[in-house]
Amino acid sequence: MDEDYDVIVLGTGLTECILSGLLSVEGKKVLHIDRQDHYGGESASLNLTQLYAKFKPSKKPDPKLGRDRDWCVDLIPKFLMSKGELTNILVHTDVTRYIEFKQIFGSYVYRSGRIAKVPANEIEAIKSSLMGIFEKRRMKRFLEFMASYKEEDIQTHQGLDLDQNTMDDVFYKFGLETGTKDFIGHSMALYSNDDYLTKPARESFDRIMLYLQSVARYGRSPYIYPLYGLGELPQGFARLSAIYGGTYMLDTPIDEILYDEAGKFTGVKSGNGVARAPIVIGDPTYFPEKVNKTGQKVIRAMCILDHPIPAAPDVDSLQIIIPQSQVDRKNDIYIAFVGSSHNVCAKGYYLAIVSTIIETDRPHIELEPAMKLLGSTVDVLMGISELYEPKSDGTNDNVFISKSYDASSHFETTTDDVKDIYFRVTGQPLVLKKREPIEEEDR
Structure with missing residues (x-):
C-alpha cells in the first residue's frame, strides 16, 4: 500500500470502474479500493444471503428459493440501450469479451390500467x-x-x-x-x-x-442486459484495469483521506499503510462532507415472483413504464422484469424491480399501480436511496466525485457522468478508440 499512484479510485460502482478501466488503458497507474467485500458498490448484484442481510436482516430467505449462487439481484435496476453510450464504451474497450448479453423481450407502456407494447x-x-x-x-x-x-x-x-x-x-x-x-x-x-x-x-x-x-x-426492443446481472459490468471494467496494471483492493477500509495545506488531495490511509496520488475519483459515500443531497430519494422494491407478469404471460423479460400523467404523479414509475433465462434467479422464479422518485411520506403506497400489474409475490424487499451530487467540480482539490444513480431505466445519465468526470480529470473529452486486445497472460 505504501506506494505512489497516478490515480486512486474509491468504490467499485459502475462509474468508478469504467473510469479506472479507461485510465488504466491510457497507461495511468491506478489503485482501486472498496471498503466492501464485493464489486459494484451501489450498483452491485447481490445473492440471496446478501440481499436479505441488506434489506430484511431479521429474516432468512426461504430454502425453497434455491441456492444462493442462483440469484444475482440488481440494487440499481437498469437496462442498456443496444446503441447507447455504455454499449459503445463496452465495445471499444473490448470488455464485451468478459460479459454475455441477452436481449430484453420488449418495452411496454401503461395506459388506462393496462399495458401495451411500445411499437418496435x-x-x-x-x-x-x-x-x-x-x-x-x-x-x-x-x-x-x-x-x-x-x-x-x-x-x-x-x-x-x-x-x-x-x-x-x-x-x-x-x-x-x-x-x-x-x-x-x-x-x-x-x-x-x-x-x-x-x-x-x-x-x-x-x-x-x-x-x-x-x-x-x-428488433423487438432497444434493450440488452448482461447474463448474471448488472454486477458483471463493474467487474468487467475492473478486469480491464487489472490487465493494464491496475491494482484492486476489496474489503479495505479507508481510515483517513489526506490533503496538503492548500486542501488538495494527496492520498489515503488504511491501517498502517498510505497510498499517495495527486487525484482521487470516488462515489459520494467516501466524501459525505463534499456532496449535497439533491432533494430526491428513490424507492426500489425488489419483488420475487413465481410467475410471469399476468398481462404478458409469454414474456420472460420486459420493461414497463407507467407515465406520471397516468397515475397523477410528477415522476414515472419503472418496472424492470427479468427471469431465470438471464441467470439472475432460480428456475421457475422471476425478478421484478419497481422504482420511482419518492413524492410523498408514504413511498410504498406510491408503488401500488406497479404492484397491481405484478400479481402475487413470493417476497418483496424495499430500499430507499438518497441521491447525492458533488458540491464542486473537483478542480480545486483534485477530488472528483460521481453522482448517485438516478431512477431512470437506462445508463445514459451514468455515461454522461463518466464522460464529465473523465474530461475534468484529464482535460480531454473522452474519445473512444478501438484498442488492440491484450492477452491477460501477457501482463
Whole structure:
C-alpha cells in the first residue's frame, strides 16, 4: 500500500470502474479500493444471503428459493440501450469479451390500467392498441420526419428549428394526441417527467433517434442486459484495469483521506499503510462532507415472483413504464422484469424491480399501480436511496466525485457522468478508440 499512484479510485460502482478501466488503458497507474467485500458498490448484484442481510436482516430467505449462487439481484435496476453510450464504451474497450448479453423481450407502456407494447416497427405500430387509425397515420408522419431529417438539408426540417422550437411545438406540428405524446416522451425519449415539453426539441430528438436505432439493431426492443446481472459490468471494467496494471483492493477500509495545506488531495490511509496520488475519483459515500443531497430519494422494491407478469404471460423479460400523467404523479414509475433465462434467479422464479422518485411520506403506497400489474409475490424487499451530487467540480482539490444513480431505466445519465468526470480529470473529452486486445497472460 505504501506506494505512489497516478490515480486512486474509491468504490467499485459502475462509474468508478469504467473510469479506472479507461485510465488504466491510457497507461495511468491506478489503485482501486472498496471498503466492501464485493464489486459494484451501489450498483452491485447481490445473492440471496446478501440481499436479505441488506434489506430484511431479521429474516432468512426461504430454502425453497434455491441456492444462493442462483440469484444475482440488481440494487440499481437498469437496462442498456443496444446503441447507447455504455454499449459503445463496452465495445471499444473490448470488455464485451468478459460479459454475455441477452436481449430484453420488449418495452411496454401503461395506459388506462393496462399495458401495451411500445411499437418496435411499422407492423407493430399498425397493430398497436395505443393509437386509433388516424393517430397511427399522424405517428407514421412523425417517424418519417425523424428518419428523413438531415441537419444540412433544410428541406427535411419541415419548418422546424430543433434548437428554437420546443418538443410541444413538434408534437403540435404533427397533430399528435396527448396519449401519443405520453408514450413517445416517456417510453421512447425516456423522460421521467414532462419538463422536456417546454425545452428546445434537440435533446428529445436525439433521445428518440437513439431509441429507434437501438430497436433497429436487434428488433423487438432497444434493450440488452448482461447474463448474471448488472454486477458483471463493474467487474468487467475492473478486469480491464487489472490487465493494464491496475491494482484492486476489496474489503479495505479507508481510515483517513489526506490533503496538503492548500486542501488538495494527496492520498489515503488504511491501517498502517498510505497510498499517495495527486487525484482521487470516488462515489459520494467516501466524501459525505463534499456532496449535497439533491432533494430526491428513490424507492426500489425488489419483488420475487413465481410467475410471469399476468398481462404478458409469454414474456420472460420486459420493461414497463407507467407515465406520471397516468397515475397523477410528477415522476414515472419503472418496472424492470427479468427471469431465470438471464441467470439472475432460480428456475421457475422471476425478478421484478419497481422504482420511482419518492413524492410523498408514504413511498410504498406510491408503488401500488406497479404492484397491481405484478400479481402475487413470493417476497418483496424495499430500499430507499438518497441521491447525492458533488458540491464542486473537483478542480480545486483534485477530488472528483460521481453522482448517485438516478431512477431512470437506462445508463445514459451514468455515461454522461463518466464522460464529465473523465474530461475534468484529464482535460480531454473522452474519445473512444478501438484498442488492440491484450492477452491477460501477457501482463
